[in-house]
Amino acid sequence: MGTLATKDLTIRFGGHVAVNAVTCSFEPGTLTAIVGPNGAGKTTFFNLVSGQLKATAGSVSLGGRDLTGLPPSARTRAGLGRAFQLTNLFPGLPVLENVRLAVQAAQAGRHRRGLNLWSLWSDHRRLTARAEELLQAVALHHRRDAAVASLPHGDQRKLEVALLMALEPQVYMFDEPTAGMGHDEAPVILELIRELKKDKTKVILLVEHKMDVVRELADRIIVLTNGTLAADGPPAEVIASSVVQEAYLGAGKEAA
C-alpha cells in the first residue's frame, strides 16, 4: 500500500515539452481524474508513469520506492497497472486465452512449480476460473471464444479493463475506459471502477473526457494544459475554475 508520486516529471520531444515538471502525489483510496484539452499531455503523463516513455527529467515513485530507472515490465511488477495496449495481445487467440495468460503472468512466482500433472491441472482450472470471472465482471463473457482481432472497438476496451484487473495492481490507470462503448455497456465499466474504489488500498487514475463520468467518480481532479499542471482540487471547485471553463469546456459553450 503506497502513494504514487511524481516529482518534476518532464519529457521533451525535440523542442516540444509534452509534460513539464509535473509534481503530484496520489493517495490510496482516491480516484483522481486527469482532464485537459486534446494534446495537453494526459496520455504522455500515463506513459511516463508506466515507463512506456523515458522521462527527460524528474522521478516516479510508488510507496517511497523510486521507479524512475525501471522498464515498464518491472514497474508492472512493482504494482503499476496500465491497461494493456492491444498490440500486446495475441490477436489470433480467443478472448479467454488472452485473459488467462494475463492471470498466469500476474500470478507467476506466487505458486509452486514442478512437473506434477495434478498441480498443472489444478493450476489450469484455477486460472481458467479467474479468467472467466474477470470476463463476467466486464460483461464480455459471451465473447470468450471469439478471436481478439474480431472484436468491435468497445469490446476491445472491455478486454483491456479485464487484463488490467487480472494484474491486481496497486495503481490502476484508466485511459478513457468507456471510449467506443455503447450507453448500455459503459455503466458496466463504471460500476467496476466504483467497486475498485471501495478497496481503499488502491490508487486510481482516470483520463476521461465525459464530464458526467468525472463528476460522478472523481474524488479529485487535476488539469493538464500544455503539459503543465494547471489546476488540482476537489471536482466542484476545479470544474468551476476558469482554466476548465475556458480551456477545456469552452467558455459560453454547452458541454457536449
Add this chain to the structure above:
Amino acid sequence: MSAHLLELQGVHTHIGAYHILHGVDLAVPRGQLTMLLGRNGAGKSTTLRTIMGLWRASQGSIRFDGRDIARLDTPRIAQLNIAYVPEAMGIFADLTVKENLLLAARGARSAAQMDAARLEWIFGLFPAVEKFWNHPAGKLSGGQKQMVAVARAIVEPRDLLIVDEPSKGLAPAIVHNMIEAFAQLKRSGTTILLVEQNLRFAQRLGDTVAVMDDGRVVHAGPMQALAEDAALQRSLLGLSL
C-alpha cells in the same frame, strides 16, 4: 431524383467465416443528418465499411444517387464525392498534417492552392490542425489525430460525409465545435451519415436515426420521435437518452 441520396437494401456482409450483416436496409435522406446507433457489435462500422467497398457485400444493393455502387472499388466510390472517416482514422503518420489534408484536396497540388477560407474555417474548428500544420501527424495525440481525420474529410465540399464516431476521444470544447461544423455543412447541402455512441451529440444533430441490432436495422425514423419516446429507447438501446 430520389429523396434518398444513399440507399441500402438487403445488404449482407461476410468477414471471413463470420456473417456480420444480415440484410441491412438503410435510407439516408438527401440533405439530412442520419445517425446510425446500436450496441457494440451490432454492425454499424461494418455497414459503413461495406458502403465504402472496404468489405464486399455478398448480397443486396447499395445505391448512391440512384446508381448501384455495391460492385465498385473503394477509390471509385470515394470519387463519387463521398468522404469517409474510419474508426481507426486512417492518418498517414509519416506525413505532416498539411500533407494529410492536401491528399484529400483534389483540386490542389500545394497548400497555396487549397481553399483559404475553408482552411481558416477548419483552423477555427480544430486549433490542433493549424498548430501542428507542418508536424508529422503520427506525433499527435489521439484526440488531435481525430481532428485531423475529420478535417481531411471536410477539406473540400462533398455530397456525402460518413464519419465513424466523430466525438471519440475529443475534449468537450472540440465536440461542441464539431457539432457546429456538421450543422454548417448540412446547411451548405452536405448529406451526413454518422455512427455515434455519444447520445447527446446524436440527439442534438440527428434528423433521422437508424438503430442496428445483430446485423440489421431494427428501427428507422425521425430522431425527434426516438428522443421523446423513453420506452422505445429502452427497448432499442437499453437506456434512455
